[in-house]
Amino acid sequence: MRLCVITIRNCTEYAVDNRLSDLEDQKFADIPGGGSLVVAWQVKGKPVIVVGGGDVATGRVAHLLAADAVVTVICPSSGLSPELQYRVSRKQVSHISRTFDIELDLRVSVPSMVLVAIDSPSTSTEIYTECKKLKIPVNVADVPGECDFYFGSMYRDGPLQIMVSTNGNGPKMASLVRRRIEEDLKEEPFGLAIEKLGELRRRVREKVPGSGKGDMRKRMRWVSQISEQWTIAQLAKLDDDMIAKVIDYINDEPPSYEQLILITS
Ligand SMILES: C[C@@]1(CC(=O)O)c2cc3[nH]c(cc4nc(cc5[nH]c(cc(n2)[C@H]1CCC(=O)O)[C@@](C)(CC(=O)O)[C@@H]5CCC(=O)O)C(CC(=O)O)=C4CCC(=O)O)c(CCC(=O)O)c3CC(=O)O
Numbered sequence: 604m605r606l607c608v609i610t611i612r613n614c615t616e617y618a619v620d621n622r623l624s625d626l627e628d629q630k631f632a633d634i635p636g637g638g639s640l641v642v643a644w645q646v647k648g649k650p651v652i653v654v655g656g657g658d659v660a661t662g663r664v665a666h667l668l669a670a671d672a673v674v675t676v677i678c679p680s681s682g683l684s685p686e687l688q689y690r691v692s693r694k695q696v697s698h699i700s701r702t703f704d705i706e707l708d709l710r711v712s713v714p715s716m717v718l719v720a721i722d723s724p725s726t727s728t729e730i731y732t733e734c735k736k737l738k739i740p741v742n743v744a745d746v747p748g749e750c751d752f753y754f755g756s757m758y759r760d761g762p763l764q765i766m767v768s769t770n771g772n773g774p775k776m777a778s779l780v781r782r783r784i785e786e787d788l789k790e791e792p793f794g795l796a797i798e799k800l801g802e803l804r805r806r807v808r809e810k811v812p813g814s815g816k817g818d819m820r821k822r823m824r825w826v827s828q829i830s831e832q833w834t835i836a837q838l839a840k841l842d843d844d845m846i847a848k849v850i851d852y853i854n855d856e857p858p859s860y861e862q863l864i865l866i867t868s
């Protein structure tokens with residue numbers, strides 16, 4: 604019996620060794636590391652607190668409103684920038700006119716994120732430390748050691764959002780790279796094209812609603828083809844009538860833009 608166990612273990616080790624050497628032959632690329640996880644964080648409808656009301660806070664609020672967060676700015680009224688005064692008056696954001704209070708602002712109801720942009724490093728550190736105790740994600744502007752995540756330089760065109768990050772190495776350079784991208788992309792209506800593609804994908808899912816692998820593959824292949832074959836300008840021209848006609852081709856290859864124009868005209 605004992606001998607038998609030893610034999611099985613030896614066989615297993617041999618098989619593992621063999622698999623490892625097979626894998627080594629495949630030469631997977633080395634992943635250098637040293638970056639950060641870049642994701643599109645969903646804050647729609649969630650409460651986010653911005654501490655401070657100066658220029659940096661104003662920029663943070665713009666990012667949050669673009670993401671449909673429920674924003675509360677906390678700072679004395681004297682510190683509220685003209686843009687933030689405008690947004691408060693339009694009820695785009697709420698304003699609590701006082702300095703930050705850890706008990707009231709973090710414990711009474713717990714925000715889903717806190718962004719700090721104030722001119723007091725010691726208060727920033729206190730807020731950061733408390734957020735960590737409560738496991739609230741936090742960014743202290745310009746203090747990398749007190750950030751769960753960094754901001755980056757943003758280019759937006761409708762649903763298209765591109766963030767340039769240098770992972771803390773050169774924020775000004777991030778801004779310059781973003782401007783280059785902007786100059787290139789603004790020549791074409793990417794945002795509109797992507798909006799139309801979003802509508803088309805929703806309609807494809809209505810027409811082929813199955814959640815099985817077959818239906819999913821069919822939808823994905825068809826949408827990938829049309830995304831590749833039509834130009835950005837053509838996709839941007841899709842209207843409701845055209846979308847309805849394109850969907851008729853769901854069991855076939857997608858039509859070209861020119862074919863579709865012939866049918867709809
Ligand atoms: C780590 C990070 C944390 C965070 O704040 O989230 C951070 C940290 C620091 N920023 C500093 C300085 C400057 N920051 C800017 C501008 C921006 N900074 C932004 C993000 C970030 N800044 C995050 C990393 C971004 C990345 O990974 O690339 C941008 C992209 C987004 C935004 O803030 O919205 C926005 C450009 C938006 C746009 O134009 O599109 C400028 C230029 C300017 O003001 O014109 C300068 C001066 C020039 C220079 O230094 O490059 C300093 C040194 C302070 C000191 O020396 O005392 C620190 C601290 C340190 O590095 O230690």
Ligand SMILES: NC(=O)C1=CN([C@@H]2O[C@H](COP(=O)(O)OP(=O)(O)OC[C@H]3O[C@@H](n4cnc5c(N)ncnc54)[C@H](O)[C@@H]3O)[C@@H](O)[C@H]2O)C=CC1
Nearest residue numbers: 655656657658659660677678682702703720721722744745
């Ligand atoms: N503006 C910029 O380009 C840069 C900003 N920074 C950093 O960002 C921070 C914020 O900068 P700005 O937006 O220019 O702000 P600012 O310095 O113009 O104003 C600070 C804001 O914080 C508020 N505030 C101060 N203590 C507070 C507290 N305890 N609770 C609530 N609110 C409080 C003030 O009322 C004011 O609205 C700076 O202190 C600096 O650390 C750094 C480099 C460049």
